[in-house]
Amino acid sequence: MPGSQHSALGSLVLISAVVGFSVGAFAYTAGWLTPGRLTSMELVAALAPPGGPALGHRRNHAKGVCFTGNFEANGNAVALSKAPLFIAGRYPVLGRFNLATPDPNAADPTVRVRGIGMQISAPDGNVWRMALIDPPVFAVSTPQGFYDLLEASKSKNPDAMKGFVAAHPEFAAFGEWASKAPWTASYAEVTFNSLNAFIFTNGDGAKNAVRWSLRPETQPVTIAVEDFAKLGPNHLEEDIIDRVSKSPQRWTLVLTVADPSDPTSDPTKAWPPERRTVEAGTLVVEKIEQEADGLCRDINFDPTVLPDGIEVSDDPFPAARSAAYARSYDLRTSEASQYPRTAASAKP
Ligand code: HEM
DSSP states (O other): OHHHHHHHHHHHHHHHHHHHHHHHHHHHHHTTTSTTOOOHHHHHHHHSOTTOOOTTSOSSSOEEEEEEEEEEEOSGGGGTOOOGGGSSEEEEEEEEEEESOSOTTOOGGGOOOEEEEEEEEOTTSOEEEEEEESSSSOSOSSHHHHHHHHHHHHOSSTTHHHHHHHHOTTHHHHHHHHHHSOEESOGGGOOEEOOSOEEEEOTTOOEEEEEEEEEESSOOOEEOHHHHHHTOTTHHHHHHHHHHHHSOEEEEEEEEEOOTTSOSSOTTSOOOTTSOEEEEEEEEEEEEEOGGGSTTTTOOOOTTOOOTTEEEOSOSHHHHHHHHHHHHHHHHHHTGGGSOOOTTTTOO
16 A cells, blocks of 8 residues: 555655664764764773783773672662662672783782673663773873873873873872882782762752762781782782681772752862762672682673763763773683683582
8 A cells, every 4th residue: 555655665765764873873972973083992902901901801990800799788878879879788898909011910009090891780671781990080081081091001102101190280289199109918908999980860850960989997018019029929819818718898889969050071180178968888898719710801891881860971981991891801801712711610
């Protein structure tokens, strides 16, 4: 019937238009239509050391150990976010302590930045993934700046870092921390920071920009890096295995709420220390497992995987990180045969 033929053709045209628009929008977001725009492939390639990446491993934060435990929410954060995992209760966590290096065999005292990746799961299927590090500010204010830093630090030109620092004055605060902050000899003594700002929405629809930290219950004991080196190249992993085998290790999840005037798009800029904080609950780490045997190996702690009640802000990093982590995840999982097996992981 002509009528139905006409409407079928109309539907096809509409579908092609929708598909065309979606592909166009995707290509635009992916940067394919913007010559010169930084891609996730370039970012991940820039992370590789001169000898090439360690196949089968994360392209950054490659050295790490898995954990499982719980997040014990105290209910206080319900005022800020309707995320179900802020309702008072216990929610399962899986995570990974790690070092910011592309080398899975790097000696601990050679790596300045320590991290934690984790996922908190709510019973209704909402999950919150995050990856936090221990400096109080990030090194650069844009993903392009991060790429420039990686390129400069690998360059054979002896003036490359000098040129980078001159072009990126925002690097100074991180540089100061990296050169002067005291070392500790335990993951259990590290404060981990989100640095990126996210938007929290509560049940009444009120929105606030928030950054958060995991503050250890264990009091930090500082150690000279020379003395830390004497404890051996893998001390952090040995220490956390030992501590958790004796008793669970705890961190308080502290949310910091921005004033409207605080910068949310630039993780090199700390917010004033007097900002309101809310203690949302406690991360309890109950079991450590080698990465090869643990749940954390084949997960991507993509910081844009967020529960209802938390969204990305105008901070450009989470989107760039999401794309780079996906690229790294695709590479490392496709190289699984290159990943060293332990006796336990080799079991059928
Ligand atoms: C444009 C900037 C950044 C790039 C390109 C980048 C890149 C990467 C890549 C490729 C991975 C490995 C992902 C995987 O294979 O699963 C990774 C892991 C990680 N990143 Fe980033 N990153 C960036 C910024 C940040 C920031 C701002 C933070 C924290 C505030 C951070 C914290 C971490 C942590 C803790 C991990 C390890 C997570 C895990 O254990 O799986 N990164 N990063």
